[in-house]
Amino acid sequence: MFQIASEKDFLNTFRSRDRKVVEPPKGTRFPLFVRDYLAWVDPYGVRVFLVFQAPGQQRPIGIAFRRDQQGDKTLTSRLCEWCHAYGSADQIGLLTTDLDSKRRVGVNLCLDLRCGERLESTANREGRSVLDDIKALLGKMERFASEGLGLDTGLKQ
Numbered sequence: 001m002f003q004i005a006s007e008k009d010f011l012n013t014f015r016s017r018d019r020k021v022v023e024p025p026k027g028t029r030f031p032l033f034v035r036d037y038l039a040w041v042d043p044y045g046v047r048v049f050l051v052f053q054a055p056g057q058q059r060p061i062g063i064a065f066r067r068d069q070q071g072d073k074t075l076t077s078r079l080c081e082w083c084h085a086y087g088s089a090d091q092i093g094l095l096t097t098d099l100d101s102k103r104r105v106g107v108n109l110c111l112d113l114r115c116g117e118r119l120e121s122t123a124n125r126e127g128r129s130v131l132d133d134i135k136a137l138l139g140k141m142e143r144f145a146s147e148g149l150g151l152d153t154g155l156k157q
């Protein structure tokens with residue numbers, strides 16, 4: 001659980017290059033309390049936003065992803081690299097974000113980033129706690145931010 005005090009703090013979780021495209025989810029009030037992470041899709045369905053705070057971190061990190069439509073829609077089943085859910089091309093696909101003005105990085109994910117809910121329903125079905133899975137999920141988000149984007153996530157090596 002973490003807290004974001006104001007809309008300014010909220011926007012500041014994102015890199016400056018992303019801030020111009022970020023809109024908080026409709027009806028967001030501050031201070032905002034987030035249980036594990038916050039993910040939402042923009043009204044056009046083009047961008048997916050993520051705000052999370054990995055275990056041990058001091059501050060939340062925001063990432064603005066774009067849903068890049070890619071070729072092969074006939075591929076029947078895809079795997080989300082964060083929650084390992086399988087789904088069709090409508091559910092799982094490449095989400096990309098700017099590394100700099102020339103390069104983008106991408107990862108195959110649930111297009112709505114509701115990985116936590118999927119992990120939770122799997123854990124419920126199997127009658128076990130989801131806590132370790134959520135921790136691992138936040139760790140993968142952190143790794144993408146630090147290794148994929150080179151962000152300072154506040155974790156000491």
Ligand SMILES: [Zn+2]
Nearest residue numbers: 080083110115
């Ligand atoms: Zn997922």
